Amino acid sequence: MSAVDKAFHGLRHMIATGRLGAGERIPPEGELCEELGVSRGSLREAVRMLAALGVIEPRHGSGTYVSQLRPEDVIGSLSLTLELLPLTGLLEVYEIRRVLEAHVAAQAAARCTPEAVGTLFALIEAMEATDDPAKASELDHRFHLEIARIGGNPTLASLLSVFRARSRKYQVFTLPEGPELRRKSDEDHRVLATAIADHDPVAAAGAAQAHVAQTERWLRAFMPPVEEDDSTG
Amino acid sequence: MSAVDKAFHGLRHMIATGRLGAGERIPPEGELCEELGVSRGSLREAVRMLAALGVIEPRHGSGTYVSQLRPEDVIGSLSLTLELLPLTGLLEVYEIRRVLEAHVAAQAAARCTPEAVGTLFALIEAMEATDDPAKASELDHRFHLEIARIGGNPTLASLLSVFRARSRKYQVFTLPEGPELRRKSDEDHRVLATAIADHDPVAAAGAAQAHVAQTERWLRAFMPPVEEDDSTG
DNA sequence: CGACCGTGAGTCGTCTGATGACTTTGCTTC
DNA sequence: GAAGCAAAGTCATCAGACGACTCACGGTCG
Numbered sequence: 001m002s003a004v005d006k007a008f009h010g011l012r013h014m015i016a017t018g019r020l021g022a023g024e025r026i027p028p029e030g031e032l033c034e035e036l037g038v039s040r041g042s043l044r045e046a047v048r049m050l051a052a053l054g055v056i057e058p059r060h061g062s063g064t065y066v067s068q069l070r071p072e073d074v075i076g077s078l079s080l081t082l083e084l085l086p087l088t089g090l091l092e093v094y095e096i097r098r099v100l101e102a103h104v105a106a107q108a109a110a111r112c113t114p115e116a117v118g119t120l121f122a123l124i125e126a127m128e129a130t131d132d133p134a135k136a137s138e139l140d141h142r143f144h145l146e147i148a149r150i151g152g153n154p155t156l157a158s159l160l161s162v163f164r165a166r167s168r169k170y171q172v173f174t175l176p177e178g179p180e181l182r183r184k185s186d187e188d189h190r191v192l193a194t195a196i197a198d199h200d201p202v203a204a205a206g207a208a209q210a211h212v213a214q215t216e217r218w219l220r221a222f223m224p225p226v227e228e229d230d231s232t233g
Numbered sequence: 234m235s236a237v238d239k240a241f242h243g244l245r246h247m248i249a250t251g252r253l254g255a256g257e258r259i260p261p262e263g264e265l266c267e268e269l270g271v272s273r274g275s276l277r278e279a280v281r282m283l284a285a286l287g288v289i290e291p292r293h294g295s296g297t298y299v300s301q302l303r304p305e306d307v308i309g310s311l312s313l314t315l316e317l318l319p320l321t322g323l324l325e326v327y328e329i330r331r332v333l334e335a336h337v338a339a340q341a342a343a344r345c346t347p348e349a350v351g352t353l354f355a356l357i358e359a360m361e362a363t364d365d366p367a368k369a370s371e372l373d374h375r376f377h378l379e380i381a382r383i384g385g386n387p388t389l390a391s392l393l394s395v396f397r398a399r400s401r402k403y404q405v406f407t408l409p410e411g412p413e414l415r416r417k418s419d420e421d422h423r424v425l426a427t428a429i430a431d432h433d434p435v436a437a438a439g440a441a442q443a444h445v446a447q448t449e450r451w452l453r454a455f456m457p458p459v460e461e462d463d464s465t466g
Numbered sequence: 467c468g469a470c471c472g473t474g475a476g477t478c479g480t481c482t483g484a485t486g487a488c489t490t491t492g493c494t495t496c
Numbered sequence: 497g498a499a500g501c502a503a504a505g506t507c508a509t510c511a512g513a514c515g516a517c518t519c520a521c522g523g524t525c526g
Contacts, residue, residue, distance in 0.1 A: 003480060004281065015317050022319070028506060039481045041274055044508090045281040048237065052282035053314045060507055061488030071322045074314045081286045081307045084248050086255070089304045092388035096333065103332045155325035236509060261477060272510045277479090293478055294517030 003038040007046035010036045015055065015066055022069040026056065053077050072158035082166045090166065091216065097163045098212040100156060101144070105192060105208035106201035107151040116150045117197040124189050133173040136182060141168065143189060147196065147208075172218050181218060188214065236271040240279035243269045248288065248299055255302040259289065262297075286310050305391035315399045323399065324449070330396045331445040333389060334377070338425060338441035339434035340384040349383045350430040357422050366406040369415060374401065376422060380429065380441075405451050414451060421447065 001009075011032070014020045026032070033043050047064060050056045054077040058064040067073045082093070108116075123146065127139040144164060148157035173182055188211040195203035234242075244265070247253045259265070266276050280297060283289045287310040291297040300306045315326070341349075356379065360372040377397060381390035406415055421444040428436035 012313065012317070030506090041277075041482090042480065044274075045278055048278040048282050049285035050314075052285045053310065055314050055317060058507065059489080061505085062490070063506060069318055069322070071315075071318055071325055074311060074318065077286065077310070077314070078307060080245065081283075081288050081310075082304075084245065084288060085302055085304055085307065089302070089388065092304055092386050095386050096389050096392065099332060099336045100329065153325050153328050155322065156329050159329065263477090274511090275509065291478065292518080294476085295519075296477060 003042040004045045004049075007032070007036050007038045007043045008049055011046060011050060011056075015069075020066050022066055025063040025065050028063065071155035075155065075158050075162060079162045079165055082162060083169055085166070087219070091220070093163055093166065094212065094216040094219075097160065097167075098209050098216070100160055100163075101212050102205040102209040104148050104151040104153070104156060104160065105196065105204040107153070108147045109196045109199055109201040109204035111152055112150050112196050112199070116146070117193070119146055120193045120196065124186065124193060127189065128186050133171065133178060133182075136173055137168055137171065140185070140189075141165075147192075150196070167215060167219070170219060172215075172222060175222060177222075184214065185211070236275040237278045237282075240265070240269050240271045240276045241282055244279060244283060245288075248302075253299050255299055257299050258296040259299060304388035308388065308391050308395060312395045312398055315395060316402055318399070320452075324453070326396055326399065327445065327449045327452075330393065330400075331442050331449070333393055333396075334445050335438040335442040337381050337384040337386070337389060337393065338429065338437040340386070341380045342429045342432055342434040342437035344385055345383050345429050345432070349379070350426070352379055353426045353429065357419070357426060360422065361419050366404065366411060366415075369406055370401055370404065373418070373422075374398075380425070383429070400448060400452070403452060405448075405455060408455060410455075417447065418444070 011020075011026070014026075020026055027035075029040050029043055029047075033040050036043065038046075047056065047058060051058060054067055054073045054075075055069070056064055056066050085093075120143065123139055123143040127136055127143065130136050130139070141161075141164060145157065145161060148160050151157065172178065175181070188207065192204060192207040192211060195207050244253075244259070247259075253259055260268075262273055262276055262280075266273050269276065271279075280289065280291060284291060287300055287306040287308075288302070289297055289299050318326070353376065356372055356376040360369055360376065363369050363372070374394075374397060378390065378394060381393050384390065405411065408414070421440065425437060425440040425444060428440050
């Protein structure tokens with residue numbers, strides 16, 4: 001076993017066995033190097049791996065901390081890599097999304113409160129009112145996120161959020177056909193929100209599934225290239 | 234932006250824009266260091282991060298290669314970290330698994346071939362024949378994996394595989410109640426396989442969902458501690 | 467002529483040492 | 497008592513050197 005693997009599995013083992021608890025600060029690099037029998041460089045590579053996977057979080061000058069270990073912490077690690085998948089593989093992701101969005105919508109229909117309904121329709125109206133495709137996309141995201149939140153499963157919500165982020169990169173709304181697509185999309189949203197407001201899980205699931213399927217068809221039809229944003233710096 | 238971030242996003246950008254294609258070998262460390270303007274140590278940390286996420290794969294002495302970038306490559310990166318989640322968060326994962334296993338079973342029922350049915354029942358019989366809990370667990374895994382394979386979505390199959398691996402860690406079959414649980418589990422498997430063989434998606438989905446729900450109930454009831462295996466060396 | 471083997475260049479893996487940057491703490495000072 | 501300062505602790509980065517492994521090339525032997 002390589003030195004980095006030794007450090008990686010050693011750290012992971014400490015967390016798995018509870019020796020390092022969620023939110024806790026892990027020993028400084030020097031101590032871990034000695035205990036695990038590897039150099040600082042190898043240890044740091046292992047730390048970076050676990051950090052990329054959302055398990056620990058180094059803080060410059062302070063120490064390295066175990067994350068809260070919520071499922072969404074770990075699932076969020078997919079967000080940076082799912083964007084690298086070619087479109088062909090992405091269609092398989094859409095099938096999953098279709099199933100899960102339908103489930104989440106049904107759950108939301110069963111659990112939603114009047115306040116939540118108000119939020120949903122407010123988002124829809126804001127979406128319909130704006131002309132900016134970027135803002136519309138952002139509101140679309142928040143609309144679906146709100147439904148997932150109402151669904152009551154944070155893990156599922158974050159998983160779907162990751163899937164949607166990948167789709168959003170394609171920015172179908174900025175196409176020449178964008179306005180037409182947006183009208184159809186807005187229609188879908190109203191149907192979905194209405195079904196949820198009516199506490200009708202079956203209708204909500206059907207509307208959600210149809211909405212995702214529609215998006216998938218658009219993507220198949222147009223397949224625009226991914227727009228890389230360098231706005232991260 | 235830190236040096237490691239610079240290297241990480243730089244590499245990721247090269248892959249996202251297609252400058253580095255799937256399966257291709259990336260430039261040697263020396264060149265990348267110069268181009269990205271970071272030291273070798275920082276670059277290596279970034280490489281390890283992408284490797285942990287299933288995007289690239291270093292090979293000692295040969296070079297570092299971009300992975301095939303299939304969705305299952307990226308999803309597989311969750312397998313090492315999902316095991317670290319506390320049980321409370323895991324129950325949310327079960328809800329997702331329930332929905333997806335039901336869908337996969339329905340898909341399998343619609344698509345399955347006589348050969349596939351033969352494989353399924355062969356696995357069931359092997360499962361019922363063995364007394365070794367470890368072997369039974371292994372066969373259980375292969376049984377569900379086969380159904381997922383028949384379902385026709387490799388991404389979904391690998392996602393469910395990751396989820397199941399987490400559950401399997403608890404080894405409910407080794408409990409005192411193990412034999413009884415296994416009998417019930419075997420029953421579920423026959424119902425599920427029969428529904429698939431009959432091309433009955435609704436029955437298959439119901440059976441799959443009930444099976445997962447059953448497992449979830451066992452876990453809630455017994456909550457045995459995670460058994461860490463050190464057989465990875 | 468073909469198969470085998472050794473050799474060497476290329477590449478990743480690891481270690482060591484030193485320096486910089488940032489955070490936190492605790493003390494000093496007003 | 498509060499604000500500012502100093503020092504210790506910790507992570508971040510760099511540089512250089514050596515080891516381990518892979519692979520292709522060329523020579524050798526059958």
